[in-house]
Amino acid sequence: MSVVKFIPYTNRLAKLMKLPGGKRVEEALADADANLKEIEGPCLQVLDELIARIRGLAETPQPTLDDLDEIYARSNEIIGLGGVFGMRDLSAAAYSLCELIDRTRERGGPDRQALAVHVDSLRLLRLGGALEEAERAKMLDGLANVVRRVAAG
Amino acid sequence: MAGLDPKFRINLEKVTVLIVDGNKPGVDILRQLFSGFGVRTLIRAETGAEARQIASEQEVNLVVCNDLLPDMTGYEFIRWLRRSRIEPNAFTPVILTSGHTKRSMVNEARDTGANFVIAKPISTKVLLERVVFVAREARPFLESGDYLGPDRRFHDKGPPQTGGRRRGDPAPEVVAEPAPDEDVEVKRAGA
Numbered sequence: 001m002s003v004v005k006f007i008p009y010t011n012r013l014a015k016l017m018k019l020p021g022g023k024r025v026e027e028a029l030a031d032a033d034a035n036l037k038e039i040e041g042p043c044l045q046v047l048d049e050l051i052a053r054i055r056g057l058a059e060t061p062q063p064t065l066d067d068l069d070e071i072y073a074r075s076n077e078i079i080g081l082g083g084v085f086g087m088r089d090l091s092a093a094a095y096s097l098c099e100l101i102d103r104t105r106e107r108g109g110p111d112r113q114a115l116a117v118h119v120d121s122l123r124l125l126r127l128g129g130a131l132e133e134a135e136r137a138k139m140l141d142g143l144a145n146v147v148r149r150v151a152a153g
Numbered sequence: 154m155a156g157l158d159p160k161f162r163i164n165l166e167k168v169t170v171l172i173v174d175g176n177k178p179g180v181d182i183l184r185q186l187f188s189g190f191g192v193r194t195l196i197r198a199e200t201g202a203e204a205r206q207i208a209s210e211q212e213v214n215l216v217v218c219n220d221l222l223p224d225m226t227g228y229e230f231i232r233w234l235r236r237s238r239i240e241p242n243a244f245t246p247v248i249l250t251s252g253h254t255k256r257s258m259v260n261e262a263r264d265t266g267a268n269f270v271i272a273k274p275i276s277t278k279v280l281l282e283r284v285v286f287v288a289r290e291a292r293p294f295l296e297s298g299d300y301l302g303p304d305r306r307f308h309d310k311g312p313p314q315t316g317g318r319r320r321g322d323p324a325p326e327v328v329a330e331p332a333p334d335e336d337v338e339v340k341r342a343g344a
Contacts, residue, residue, distance in 0.1 A: 005296040009244035013168060013214045014288045022164025023191050025157045025281065032189025032277045039181050046178050072253075076221065079252035080179050083274025091274045098253035 040085055047081050047090075050074045051122050054097075058115045068109045072101045078122070089136045090125040093118065096143040103151040114150045118143060157282055165284075169194040169211075173204040173218040173230060174250075183217060186280055201225035201233075208234055208242045215284065220251040220262065227251075228258070228265040235266040235301045244294055246287035250275060266302025268292075 023031070054074050057067045075097040082090035097118040104110045121139050124131060131139070170192050174180045180197055187195055196213065198204035201222045207213070216234070220227040227249055237243050249267035262270065268287045271279060292303045 002297055007294045009294050012241055013246055016167045016214055017164050017288045019164050019167055021166055022162050025161045025163060026159035028163060028190045028281060029277055032186045035185035035189040039185055043178050076252040077176055080273035084182055095253055102255050
């Protein structure tokens with residue numbers, strides 16, 4: 001039998017949020033989205049730098065485990081950035097790249113082809129409107145198949 | 154999950170939010186979002202060590218912590234916070250943000266003591282819904298084995314609802330002790 005101890009506490013956040021004032025949900029959402037627009041330019045620049053960095057590391061003749069760890073870290077950053085600015089497919093491709101590395105790192109990382117197809121997808125998806133929705137979906141399906149195949153060894 | 158009523162008023166003006174994230178664009182996004190929601194006091198910690206220091210020195214009402222930090226994992230920081238016994242911060246709602254979670258970290262993520270995990274990319278609407286939910290939720294805080302944090306079970310209540318409190322519901326800031334499960338022994342703190 002496990003012993004469970006319940007600890008009483010006061011939710012201060014709830015108390016503060018009940019104070020008079022504030023704004024409507026619709027205003028809060030609109031204001032937040034407007035604020036995001038203000039930083040879109042610099043964030044997209046960072047996004048391009050991240051993709052360029054990943055490409056540089058992936059194209060080295062023999063990426064080391066340190067290289068793979070950095071690709072994983074940079075790709076993880078792309079997951080958080082792309083979708084916020086309307087590029088959810090780019091975030092999904094970056095997630096797939098992280099998954100690929102996570103599933104293969106113990107045995108030295110993925111093969112070059114699997115890595116290359118992910119990097120190419122990141123570059124293409126960054127272009128956004130250049131691809132039809134169906135093409136983007138097909139691309140993501142392809143990446144999922146690559147991860148499954150490579151992970152299965 | 155039911156969405157928030159667009160006409161519902163929220164007030165985050167007096168809320169202090171601690172953002173723990175070593176990634177500048179990620180912090181910029183959260184800062185813009187919370188600023189739009191009406192938060193006036195945002196504190197950023199770039200590392201887990203910095204976050205520990207801040208949490209030790211001043212009251213924060215909401216923590217948003219990335220799972221990857223430069224000097225430790227976000228899970229380690231949250232676990233430290235829950236076990237710190239620093240009042241009231243040890244009980245502060247924590248939203249964990251995560252991009253990709255390594256397979257080796259999945260269990261750690263579940264047991265860390267966060268109130269919620271938000272998968273990146275963060276949507277404006279989802280973030281606000283989660284903030285309102287953690288302010289309203291009545292999950293008890295519990296200590297069981299190595300775990301200390303909000304009850305991980307939602308029972309049959311389903312996913313977080315944010316459609317407003319009913320007249321008969323308890324006040325959200327008062328968290329009651331639930332009826333114990335049959336297979337656990339229940340103790341109150343200090344008992």
